[in-house]
Amino acid sequence: MLEKYFQLKAHGTNPKQEFMAGVTTFITMSYIIFVNPNMLSSAGMNFNAVLFATCVSAAAASLIMGLYANYPFALAPGMGINAYFTYAVVLGMGYAWETALGAVFISGVIFIILTALRLREVLIRAIPNGIKLGTSLGIGLFITFIGLKNAGIIVAHPATLVGLGDLTQPAVLVGIVGLLLTASLIARKTQGAILWGIIASTVLALLAGVAQLPDAIFGLPAVTDIETTFLAFDLKAAIMLGVLEIIFVFLFVDMFDTIGCVLGLSKQAGYLDEKGELPRANRVLMADSIGTTVGACLGTSTVTTYLESASGIAEGGRTGLTAVVVGGLFLVALIFTPIIGVVPAVATAPALIIIGGLMLQNALHIEYDDMSEVIPAFLTMIMMPLTFSIATGLAFGFISYPIVKALSGRIREVSPLVWALAALFLARFAFLAE
Structure with a gap:
């Protein structure tokens, strides 16, 4: 049944490989189960209710991805956009979280309409190959940067923005040892190398006192907590003129991040x-x-496709069965949230660093003899990690691409849609910059 539905052999995979890939992706992105509730609870939302919403929405979206689209892409509430929800919309602009949820709901409905009309698919087809390659490279650097940051190897620096962390700290040492161990397993072509690397790093974190064993094995949010956010959005308030800009930002960021x-x-x-x-x-x-x-x-902010899906793909995940496994594990996670909480960010950091490095092989496919393709690809790539935003990297790529083409006398190579997207990104910087 699995073979017939997911076409495993045609994709060069098997159920065991897909399962391992799904587990790897889940473990790599499971931090969102706790990070998202922590973030949104700062906006006044119930922590346990958001935890429930995070797991169920991630499960639903990942299952749809796996069963309907047959791709190993996992989804969950997005990082970055949840910070905008909390710190910009609720705490910064003073809107109630119910109003912010209403804006997310409306943006979601708009997403569905645009998708049903195949407008977003047209956008993907219009993206030049150089920007596609730059996006892949940028995501690789972005993932690596996040991994280095989570491991404490790279830290903030007042003079140089970033600098080297304290390599004598236990958490940093766990990250470094985990990185070397995971790299060695991959070099030896060990099956499930990334997953075993995460598990080994978690054990090291426990031994070093960086992570703590849970007080309980089972845990489930109470119904009374769940009811506080279920269908609690305020559509009437969200339709007000002042919130239209917020709806557009949710729409814009999620569309291009995805x-x-x-x-x-x-x-x-x-x-x-x-x-x-x-x-x-x-x-x-x-x-x-x-x-x-x-x-x-x-009761959660915008759900989007996760970069951490790259860990499962690197582990051999090639079909929707990987995403189905992820979705199932998010549902199981509702019962075992104390155990999942044991895995610290430093334990998944080595996987992110290595996966990001593996994605850089796409640099071989850039047409280096055509600078009108190279420069936009480079700007797309470099601005993603430096601005901590996929959408901003795409913006620099799309704005630079038609301009460079036009000034080099090759304006006919630029489609009208690319010009329109460049204008849209410029408008975003001009009127919606935070």
Whole structure:
């Protein structure tokens, strides 16, 4: 049944490999189960209710991705956009979290409409190959940067923005040892190398006192907690003129973060066809759209495709069965949240660092003899980690691409849609900059 539905042999995989990939992806992104509730509770939302919404919305979106689109991309409430929800919209602008949830719900409905009309799929097809490659490279650098940051190897510095962390700290040593161990397992072509690396790093963290054993094994949010956010959004307040800008930001950021993430992951997994297009792209985008809408109903910020899906792809995940495993584990996580909490960010950091490095092999496919392709690809790549934003990296790529082409006398190579996207990104910087 699995073979017939997911076409495992055609994708060069098997149930065991898909399961291992799903577990790896889940462990790598499971931090969101605790990070998201911590973030949104600062906006006045119930922690346990958001935890429930996080797990269920991630499960629903990942299951749709796996069963409907048949890709190994996992989804969950997005990092960055949840910070905008909390610190910009609620705490900064003074809107109630119910109003902010209403804006997320409306943006989700707009996502669905745009996807049903295949407009977002048209956007993907319009993206030049150089920007697609730059996106993949940028995501690789971005993932590596996040891993180095989570391990404490790279830290903030008042003079140079970033600097080397204290390598004598236990957490940093766990990250370094975990990195070397995981790299060795991969070099030896050990099956499940990334997963075993995360488990070994977690054991090291426990021994070093960086992580703590849970007080209990089982835990489940109470119904009374869940009711505080379920269908609690305020649509009437969200439709007010002043909130339209917020809706647009939710729409804008998620749209281009998703497109950038999907393109980068697809390039890594070899899904793009000879034209550089992704088969069944509309189904991928629909899973994302529905995930956002379901998440808003349950009580969480925008749901999006996760960069950490790269860990499962690197582990050999090639079909939707990987995403189905992730979705199932998010549901199981509701019962075992204390155990999941044992895995610290420093234990998943080595996996992120290595995966990001593996994604840099796409640099071999850039047309280095054509600088009108190289420069936009480079700007797309470098601005993602430096601004901590996939959307901003895409913005620099899209703005620079038509301008460089036009000034080099090759304006006919630029499609009208690319010009429109460049204008849209410019408008974003001009009117919506935070």
